[in-house]
Amino acid sequence: MDCVIKQTNGTTAVAVATPAGLVTGEQLAKIAELVKQGAGLAKFTTGQRIVILTGADQVQAVRDGLAEVGLSIGPGGKTIRNVKGCAGSLCRYSAQDGLQDALALDKIFAGRSMPATLKIAVSGCPRNCMESQSNDIGFVGTPSGYKVYVGGRGGRKQVLGQLIREGVKPEDLPALVEEIIAKYLSATKGKERISHVVEKQGVEIFK
Numbered sequence: 394m395d396c397v398i399k400q401t402n403g404t405t406a407v408a409v410a411t412p413a414g415l416v417t418g419e420q421l422a423k424i425a426e427l428v429k430q431g432a433g434l435a436k437f438t439t440g441q442r443i444v445i446l447t448g449a450d451q452v453q454a455v456r457d458g459l460a461e462v463g464l465s466i467g468p469g470g471k472t473i474r475n476v477k478g479c480a481g482s483l484c485r486y487s488a489q490d491g492l493q494d495a496l497a498l499d500k501i502f503a504g505r506s507m508p509a510t511l512k513i514a515v516s517g518c519p520r521n522c523m524e525s526q527s528n529d530i531g532f533v534g535t536p537s538g539y540k541v542y543v544g545g546r547g548g549r550k551q552v553l554g555q556l557i558r559e560g561v562k563p564e565d566l567p568a569l570v571e572e573i574i575a576k577y578l579s580a581t582k583g584k585e586r587i588s589h590v591v592e593k594q595g596v597e598i599f600k
């Protein structure tokens with residue numbers, strides 16, 4: 394489900410999928426062009442995406458323009474959202490490459506339909522710039538691998554994710570995310586997020 398949302402000022406917000414907040418100059422120039430053709434404003438989101446404010450009749454034109462530079466409209470609603478990642482190995486503090494590992498996860502999981510919103514964030518070291526424990530699945534890099542947290546969320550009732558694994562190697566992250574999702578899908582009832590499942594059934598089912 395594309396993230397296209399009517400705004401109170403009559404514009405339509407179109408969220409551009411920019412996994413881990415990474416864009417090229419060419420992509421940024423195209424986004425700027427689409428912003429100028431729309432309502433003249435864009436907004437950066439907490440999900441490391443850029444929202445273009447435009448007219449409802451311009452959504453297809455935005456989609457086509459984004460495709461010209463290898464971009465697309467990001468997923469919204471009950472899906473796995475674009476994966477958030479820190480600066481990773483570009484950062485002098487990194488213990489793991491939170492940027493490349495986030496991009497790799499995004500390729501596999503972003504846009505997959507879920508019973509509820511599912512957010513994933515990857516931080517490359519314990520400084521935890523991505524606030525990983527505030528996401529449904531969060532990773533924090535250490536020299537021995539990633540610490541893995543589940544059940545975090547923001548919103549009206551904020552919950553911190555709980556630790557389920559340590560020392561997970563980057564190449565094992567996709568399989569572990571698949572495992573967490575499978576456990577979530579077999580445990581959830583209706584529209585529960587992972588935090589609801591943890592609250593009702595305990596974090597042990599994810600260990």
Ligand code: SF4
Nearest residue numbers: 479484487517518522
């Ligand atoms: S989480 Fe660590 S590695 Fe990532 S940007 Fe922050 S300080 Fe750097």
